[in-house]
Ligand SMILES: Nc1ncnc2c1ncn2[C@@H]1O[C@H](COP(=O)(O)OP(=O)(O)OP(=O)(O)O)[C@@H](O)[C@H]1O
């Protein structure tokens with residue numbers, strides 16, 4: 001059996017349609033387990049959407065529910081009501097397992113820090129989401145070659161793929177996280193304060209690389225931060241207070 | 251890839267994981283070792299004597315008689331007089347009767363006086379007869395035949411002189427009447443390997459100058475002894491074969507009711523069973539204890555997994571964000587536990603073989619049990635599989651906790 005040709009599969013069918021990369025409507029969510037010290041934090045988001053290829057910076061103070069919103073968008077937790085649609089698919093209509101699979105297929109995730117499995121090689125870290133996403137794996141084509149291409153594009157050393165991720169500097173690790181989010185060109189990249197562990201110069205270089213690669217892949221970008229200075233590169237800057245209402249039930 | 255990552259994760263925690271694996275390995279080695287010793291002892295005991303229908307000795311316990319007459323463990327409390335032996339040997343049921351006389355030693359090995367017929371009649375491991383690796387049987391009065399272990403341990407060869415000591419572990423030698431090694435028997439895996447065999451007359455001969463446990467006066471010259479009538483007055487026990495197996499019980503009853511002297515006749519197979527009934531309790535206890543040790547090691551592993559769960563929440567969140575289901579995380583932890591158990595099982599088996607190779611001569615010397623070194627049998631493989639399975643089960647507890655944590659944590663775990 002010959003390897004499936006990556007080229008035709010690359011033509012991204014979802015992009016051809018004008019539907020938004022992300023749409024939230026009348027979403028309500030509350031963390032379960034209230035009363036166990038966490039104090040039942042809840043969130044309401046009447047309307048928010050992200051167009052194909054758009055980049056949005058979501059600003060908000062600490063504890064305002066930014067990460068909670070990202071968990072909802074990634075389908076790690078399910079909304080209690082409303083519609084959370086990624087590339088036109090309502091996550092609430094999917095089973096928990098299907099949501100996990102959907103996330104692996106369609107969403108690239110970057111955390112603040114400690115993004116990587118320190119004991120695994122950089123290459124394994126980058127390829128990890130493909131393990132749970134056969135379609136994305138097919139889109140990525142030959143895994144090792146794609147890893148090398150991404151590492152080179154992100155300015156990582158040539159021997160990086162074989163290095164254990166834990167040996168890299170924090171800045172390098174964040175770039176590996178970008179490569180992992182981008183492999184297989186998912187439609188949506190979600191980043192939770194990816195630059196907060198970097199100094200100003202490194203932040204700038206990092207954002208440059210992130211934007212360049214996301215544009216290349218044609219992915220939409222939703223980034224969360226509490227730092228308004230990062231805003232200028234983005235198509236749109238949104239404050240969380242403007243799109244979502246936090247609810248604290250004692 | 252998941253397997254590779256699981257292995258990588260284990261290696262990243264090499265110290266704690268290593269200790270856990272070592273604990274499992276030692277417990278597995280202990281368990282397998284106890285099993286080996288148990289089956290080895292059983293097989294080696296059961297193979298020690300065959301072809302003998304009855305063993306006759308002074309009245310005592312049947313197990314005791316079996317132990318001293320066949321295994322050279324312990325001592326006879328009483329002897330059987332030569333007249334009684336003659337009476338038994340001349341019974342119509344009896345096909346053959348071989349007397350044996352124990353009580354002297356050479357170094358750590360026992361000396362047994364018997365008749366040349368012993369070499370034809372003694373059978374082991376389902377009907378195998380004794381063979382000579384070198385030399386031949388008893389011919390001259392001062393001929394001795396030594397077992398394979400005796401030859402190996404003391405470096406003796408045919409033609410070497412050998413001096414018998416009086417009693418067991420004594421400092422008095424019968425050095426006025428040295429023997430000559432006439433033959434070395436091929437290895438049997440039975441106590442014969444550890445025995446110096448001389449003729450019954452020779453036992454008489456070396457005790458000519460002994461009366462009531464002490465040496466009397468000057469040594470009688472060897473020439474004079476050779477001229478003597480050396481019929482023994484008593485023997486320790488006798489091996490008896492009957493003409494027809496149907497007559498065994500008749501003969502046994504006759505011997506047990508022998509009026510002149512309290513005697514005991516036992517069927518070796520029955521006595522072996524009795525012996526195992528006694529040993530069986532200890533055996534079960536031993537197996538139980540070593541199984542508990544394995545369980546303890548697995549419990550230690552479970553505790554180790556529990557204690558690392560909190561610091562691994564971040565890692566679990568990464569897995570989740572990449573698309574792993576909570577079930578995958580559960581599976582990952584169970585897989586890690588099984589890998590640790592498998593490593594422990596393999597290492598334990600290796601330890602066992604190393605221990606066997608090193609300890610085998612010691613066990614043989616101390617207990618006369620020759621442990622076989624052979625590839626693991628089905629039972630042992632099942633044991634190893636059971637250890638891995640038990641590890642999987644034990645790890646379910648922390649794995650389920652990780653499952654629930656990863657559901658409750660969402661994607662962004664604060665660190
Ligand atoms: N897994 C969880 N279970 C229960 N409550 C949670 C959970 N995660 C977050 N919360 C609660 O939700 C609220 C908002 O937290 P969240 O992490 O979304 O804020 P944030 O805007 O990302 O803050 P930061 O800028 O500090 O990251 C907090 O009160 C927190 O206690």
Ligand SMILES: [Mg+2]
Nearest residue numbers: 066067192662
């Ligand atoms: Mg946050």
